[in-house]
Amino acid sequence: MVYADNAATTKMSRTAIDAMLPYMETHYGNPSSLYRLGQEAAEALQSARETVAACLGCTPREITFTSGGSEADNQALISAARIGERKGKKHIISTAFEHHAILHTLKKLEKEGFEVELLPVDPIGTVTAQQVADAIRPDTCLVTTMYANNEIGSILPIAEIGAVCREKGVLFHTDAVQAAGHLHINVNEQNIDMLSLSGHKFHGPKGTGVLYARQGIPLTNIIEGGAQERGKRAGTENVPGIMGLAAALKEACDHIGENAAKVSALRDQLIAGLSQIPHSALNGDPVHRLPGNVNFCFEGIEGESLLLLLDQAGICASSGSACTSGSLDPSHVLLAIGRPHEVAHGSLRLSLCEWNTQEDVDHILKEVPRIVAYLRSISPVWKDLASGKKQFML
Known part of the structure; x- marks a missing residue:
């Protein structure tokens, strides 16, 4: 896990x-x-x-x-x-x-x-x-x-x-x-x-x-x-x-210095890798950010579905979507930085600590693009975006 x-x-x-x-x-x-x-x-x-x-x-x-x-x-x-x-x-x-x-x-x-x-x-x-x-x-x-x-x-x-x-x-x-x-x-x-x-x-x-x-x-x-x-x-x-x-x-x-250096390096690898996914965007300050924080929006998917499939792949993460709390609204944080509702619903937060490893990062970078591609393949919203019926926001 x-x-x-x-x-x-x-x-x-x-x-x-x-x-x-x-x-x-x-x-x-x-x-x-x-x-x-x-x-x-x-x-x-x-x-x-x-x-x-x-x-x-x-x-x-x-x-x-x-x-x-x-x-x-x-x-x-x-x-x-x-x-x-x-x-x-x-x-x-x-x-x-x-x-x-x-x-x-x-x-x-x-x-x-x-x-x-x-x-x-x-x-x-x-x-x-x-x-x-x-x-x-x-x-x-x-x-x-x-x-x-x-x-x-x-x-x-x-x-x-x-x-x-x-x-x-x-x-x-x-x-x-x-x-x-x-x-x-x-x-x-x-x-x-x-x-x-x-x-x-x-x-x-x-x-x-x-x-x-x-x-x-x-x-x-x-x-x-x-x-x-x-x-x-x-x-x-x-x-x-x-x-x-x-x-x-x-x-x-x-150990704050050494931990921050290690975790930041893993974080930056994750950000670089996830940035390769089309129509994705990093949320938050790219420079002045917590050592272990990675937060992305992926257009055309729902964050809850992403979390469930990541769990099946042995990855524990979280989403900005508040659906599990009984609310249909996306994260107030993502809305505050200007993400549209449709995009904010497709968010993923990965937060690392000094106990995470290079193998962990490799596994995440293998599974997230695969799952995002799968969810998009079955999404009517993505089909509308890909066909030009709707305009991409990211």
Whole structure:
């Protein structure tokens, strides 16, 4: 089997598993308990906080552990909104191709009277710092942009956007779920006030995440109960999961350069090979993109059919089409960069990690063109395109 859906989730590393096991088997105490078993867990929790902080370039007190990126996104946006509300500022800036954890939270805030402005993205899927600067108003309380897009892999100019926000005195949050462990991050150098990440995107366990919030930013609780996480996130901490996240993040950051070089080389081979398929197009920035991300549209086919046939060929991938979620609409990300509905439905995302091999790439490049050709051969839409009855868009 070729696993090429690492943007969806990654296989846990041996390092993460080994870091977790002692806190399942031996040091299983509740970190809030005063006896030795509990304090051993509390010490482990602090060591994990220090590890994550070192990877992000911040202090341990600025780290809050969550259940994942979605929870961290929710808490960041709601906290910034409440800060702005107290100051009479209720304008929020984001982008049109954010993850739904951001977009749905913004919709919720709109119902509470906040004004949300979604900046358009260009055809390669990026937003400039100048766009952000032009959009900021006296009543802007937050700018939130993803660090790198989860579907098309485009990397945004985070440091530049952060600098604009810092100059204007506006809080800046970035959803770094796809970037953490794969791209260098330093929250101070990049003027980031809040950042979200998720453990399972870099070989850590599912159900673990982090919210970084710069010291002095008061967080609004979205889970009430106990006094865990300095009173800002109730619930007994998932110590084994947190230890796995911290170990996986440190391992990823320690090898970030060599991993990026290897994965980028495989990515570029895939892009070159898939570009040979007629009437296909790469989605996303061809230069400033995540090391492992490859996203293509193939005209005249449906992405769901492509995924099912790839699965039969032993390849795990994903599509921009949302058909499997019960929606007939294609990816909002692909629509945001200007792909027509008909083309956006025929998309394929392949996402690699450092464990993928040359053999994996060779297999993908053998099977994808074959399957695309087969699907086109049975497609009435393709027959209309090939006959000239309809015009090609790619």
